[in-house]
Amino acid sequence: MKNYIIYGADILTFDPAAAYLTGYALKVESGKISRIAPYAELKDEHCESINAEGKILMPGLINAHHHFYSTMVTGFGKAASSGDFNEVLQNLWWRLDKKLMQRDCYVSAAISAINAIRSGCTTIIDHHASPYHITGSLASIAEAVRDTGIRANLCYEVSDRDGIERRDQGIEENLEFLKLYGEEQDEYIKALFGMHAAFTLSDESLHKIAEIVVPAGFGIHIHAAEAQSDQRYNLDHHGKHVVERLADFALINPKSILAHGVHLSPKEMMMVSELGAAIVTNPQSNLNNAVGIANVCKMTELGITVGLGTDAMTVKMLEELRVGLWAQHLRQDNPSAGFMEIASTLLFNNPRIAQKYWGAGHGTLTAGANADMILVDYDPHTPLNEETWIGHVIYGISQARVDSTIVGGEFLMWDGSMLLGLDEAELRSESRSLSQALWERF
Numbered sequence: 001m002k003n004y005i006i007y008g009a010d011i012l013t014f015d016p017a018a019a020y021l022t023g024y025a026l027k028v029e030s031g032k033i034s035r036i037a038p039y040a041e042l043k044d045e046h047c048e049s050i051n052a053e054g055k056i057l058m059p060g061l062i063n064a065h066h067h068f069y070s071t072m073v074t075g076f077g078k079a080a081s082s083g084d085f086n087e088v089l090q091n092l093w094w095r096l097d098k099k100l101m102q103r104d105c106y107v108s109a110a111i112s113a114i115n116a117i118r119s120g121c122t123t124i125i126d127h128h129a130s131p132y133h134i135t136g137s138l139a140s141i142a143e144a145v146r147d148t149g150i151r152a153n154l155c156y157e158v159s160d161r162d163g164i165e166r167r168d169q170g171i172e173e174n175l176e177f178l179k180l181y182g183e184e185q186d187e188y189i190k191a192l193f194g195m196h197a198a199f200t201l202s203d204e205s206l207h208k209i210a211e212i213v214v215p216a217g218f219g220i221h222i223h224a225a226e227a228q229s230d231q232r233y234n235l236d237h238h239g240k241h242v243v244e245r246l247a248d249f250a251l252i253n254p255k256s257i258l259a260h261g262v263h264l265s266p267k268e269m270m271m272v273s274e275l276g277a278a279i280v281t282n283p284q285s286n287l288n289n290a291v292g293i294a295n296v297c298k299m300t301e302l303g304i305t306v307g308l309g310t311d312a313m314t315v316k317m318l319e320e321l322r323v324g325l326w327a328q329h330l331r332q333d334n335p336s337a338g339f340m341e342i343a344s345t346l347l348f349n350n351p352r353i354a355q356k357y358w359g360a361g362h363g364t365l366t367a368g369a370n371a372d373m374i375l376v377d378y379d380p381h382t383p384l385n386e387e388t389w390i391g392h393v394i395y396g397i398s399q400a401r402v403d404s405t406i407v408g409g410e411f412l413m414w415d416g417s418m419l420l421g422l423d424e425a426e427l428r429s430e431s432r433s434l435s436q437a438l439w440e441r442f
């Protein structure tokens, strides 16, 4: 792995201590950032120098909740129209995921990862379901992740909805994958224990999962209070809110990710805050499913680390960030509310969440961190500095072209050209054929 310095770019570090740097250079050694210093101090280093004038150098973006397999629904129009979120699940997702086959898992992940590289996203926390091809599905996704060069945290969503046998296969799939990737074994691929949602898991299932997760200290990745119906079900059938029920089984710990949290009670928010788990908001998905808008301001005020995911609506994190901000303005009925709370989800909290799996500094440009970075073509037409950089990210850089994407010091894209060992056109062609076949099986 070669060593090099990048100079000439304005640097956004996502480190609040020194967020904007100009006149600096960054040195990469053995896949890590070894130094960030004024260019004058680094220019005589005996290694390759990359001139990035006219560009912004910033961390590779992190998607904290995604579904690779959803890649295969782009343009799909066969699902019956739905009156509420549960009908969306029944009419589309729970019909479609049953039809996924092993190769679909690989190809959908590879296409989504390639799209992520093109838009500057280098770390993805994914949540997978393919209930009729469970065993080995995570290995297929991991292979795609490896082939594209990004980093991903994978899990299989355990659910009772397809019967006890498939629930147990799902548990086994998580367990086998966690044995391989649950800790420090791999620098690129990580694992969590996936669960669909509390409303598709009986107490017996939660007990069974807790027996595995709690002693091992695994984090869970689950949809929580996405729609009001999740809360209603848990209250009607178990007399508890979603978070109270999960916490009663000791399933929530600091490594856990609760996706959505649109309908959490203040008491549940306090519990999540105390238990140290993250909530990942997915504003485009929530708007699309008409389930509501998460109260990110309130959750932040209560000390929760709120991250940003896309729930597979896109892999463009800066698009999701913008929509998150507009949605929060609407949620708070105040066009000035939520700016820092929403900006922090992507810029500061997603790195904090990812650091639980990938280690110190991940998702930031700081010495010792993984050299996961992007270069963006951006020649600001208004002052760019320590005070204005976040506004530039949301309103300006989000509209600019990602020029280059680097993971572990390796260029996966350079000047807009992909440098993968994969044949992208061939893969897209295969994806069209597989999607056509999937749609016909639907």
Ligand SMILES: [Zn+2]
Pocket (backbone or CB within 6 Å): 065, 066, 067, 127, 223, 259, 311
């Ligand atoms: Zn989701």
